[in-house]
Amino acid sequence: MMDVIKEDQVLDCSGMLCPMPVVKTSKAIKTLEVGQVLKMIATDPGAPPDMEAWSRQTGNELLRSMQDEGKFVFYIRRVK
Amino acid sequence: MSKSDPNAPKRLALIASKGTLDWAYPPFILATAAGALGWEAGVFFTFYGLTLLKPKLTAAVTPVGNPAMPMKMPFGPEGFQNINWPIPQLIMANVPGFNALATTLMKQTFENKGVASIEELRQMAIELDVRLIGCQMTMDVFGFKREDFIKECEIGGAATFLEYAADADVQLFV
Numbered sequence: 001m002m003d004v005i006k007e008d009q010v011l012d013c014s015g016m017l018c019p020m021p022v023v024k025t026s027k028a029i030k031t032l033e034v035g036q037v038l039k040m041i042a043t044d045p046g047a048p049p050d051m052e053a054w055s056r057q058t059g060n061e062l063l064r065s066m067q068d069e070g071k072f073v074f075y076i077r078r079v080k
Numbered sequence: 081m082s083k084s085d086p087n088a089p090k091r092l093a094l095i096a097s098k099g100t101l102d103w104a105y106p107p108f109i110l111a112t113a114a115g116a117l118g119w120e121a122g123v124f125f126t127f128y129g130l131t132l133l134k135p136k137l138t139a140a141v142t143p144v145g146n147p148a149m150p151m152k153m154p155f156g157p158e159g160f161q162n163i164n165w166p167i168p169q170l171i172m173a174n175v176p177g178f179n180a181l182a183t184t185l186m187k188q189t190f191e192n193k194g195v196a197s198i199e200e201l202r203q204m205a206i207e208l209d210v211r212l213i214g215c216q217m218t219m220d221v222f223g224f225k226r227e228d229f230i231k232e233c234e235i236g237g238a239a240t241f242l243e244y245a246a247d248a249d250v251q252l253f254v
Contacts, residue, residue, distance in 0.1 A: 017194045020111040021206055026116035044194070057117040069148070 005063055005075045007055045008032055008037035014043045015022065024031045025076065029060055036065065039055045040074045044059045090114075092121040093176040093248035099128035101183055101198070102146070105224035106254045108133075108201035114250075115208030122248075124241040125233075128252075130218045133212040133229040137198055144173045154188035206230070206232045213240060 011028045013021040021042045029038055040051070048065055051074050055062035063075040083111060092114040096107040107123050110194040125133050132139065143149050151165040172178050189200065191197070196204075205212065212233040219225070245251045 015194045016196075019109050019116065019201075020194070020196055022116040023112050023208075026118070054117060057119070059118075 002064070002066075005037060005039075007075060008036040010039050011038060011040045014041055016042065017044050018046050019064075020044075022050055024029070024049070025054065025074075026058065029058075029076060029078050034080065035076055036080050038076045038078070040069065040076065042072045042074070043070075044072070047074075089231070090117070090119040090120055091244075091248040091250075093245035093251045094121070094123045095253045096123050096125045096129035096132060097254065099131040099139060101141040101186060102149075103129075104132050104137075104139045104198045105195075105199075105201075108198060108205055109223050110254075111210045112201055112208060114205045115205065115210055119249075120211075121205075121208070122213060122241075122244050123205075124213045124215065124236075124244075126215035130215055130222070130224070130229075132198070132202070133214050133233045134137075134214060135230050137197060137202070140179055141186050142179045143167070143182050144169060144179075151182075152189065154185055154192050167191050180182070211244070213244075214221060 009028065010034060010048055016024070021040065021044055025038070025040050028040070031049055042051075044050075048069060051065060054060075055076065060079050061077040062074060063072075063077055066073050093112065094107045096104075098171075107129070111121040111123050141149075143151065147169070149165050149215060152163065153161055153165075155161070172182075187197070196212070212230075213232050213236045216231050216235050216237045229235075
């Protein structure tokens with residue numbers, strides 16, 4: 001049983017293909033305070049590797065990347 | 081200047097040389113993705129690519145000369161949509177309006193699949209502060225004026241792009 005992560009904001013990118021999930025995520029994360037958590041939902045199979053690359057490049061922390069009912073769910077903490 | 085300042089963001093420098101709907105995608109996808117990664121990005125629009133900076137985008141696609149292009153229908157049952165129609169080049173080249181039809185079908189397919197339109201991607205690139213540079217020489221050759229292009233772009237030449245690209249971490253020609 002995984003710990004429950006509480007998000008401060010939810011961004012649904014279901015149905016969107018590259019590069020929309022990362023573009024929308026980068027926009028959304030800027031509206032959060034440092035330390036807050038964004039939950040992003042996507043259906044694009046390219047989203048998991050892209051979100052990992054996005055996290056490494058931007059320095060924002062990808063707390064969890066998981067699949068839930070056929071969707072990809074990401075929890076990201078704004079670091080800077 | 082990314083090379084001289086270690087704290088500067090990474091930089092992407094692209095050349096967009098093609099003005100068709102299919103080839104309009106790579107530069108705008110890469111530039112917006114770079115912006116999302118926190119990178120600087122700049123695109124030099126030259127030759128046919130320059131038309132991607134016009135206020136009204138008219139980029140079309142032509143299946144003639146693109147023999148690898150899948151010809152699929154964006155509507156109907158899944159089995160029907162998955163058929164790759166074997167349309168002879170002779171027909172594609174000679175039936176009036178075939179390019180317009182193929183363009184409409186490609187736009188509809190992309191929309192159905194969740195791909196943003198070129199208009200949307202360009203607007204996002206502008207919001208992400210992507211540097212859009214229109215080629216002065218191409219303007220002169222084709223008889224375009226500054227006011228034929230969106231106000232968000234700048235106009236420059238090869239030296240303008242090379243100076244920007246010299247300090248880029250990734251440079252690509254599309």
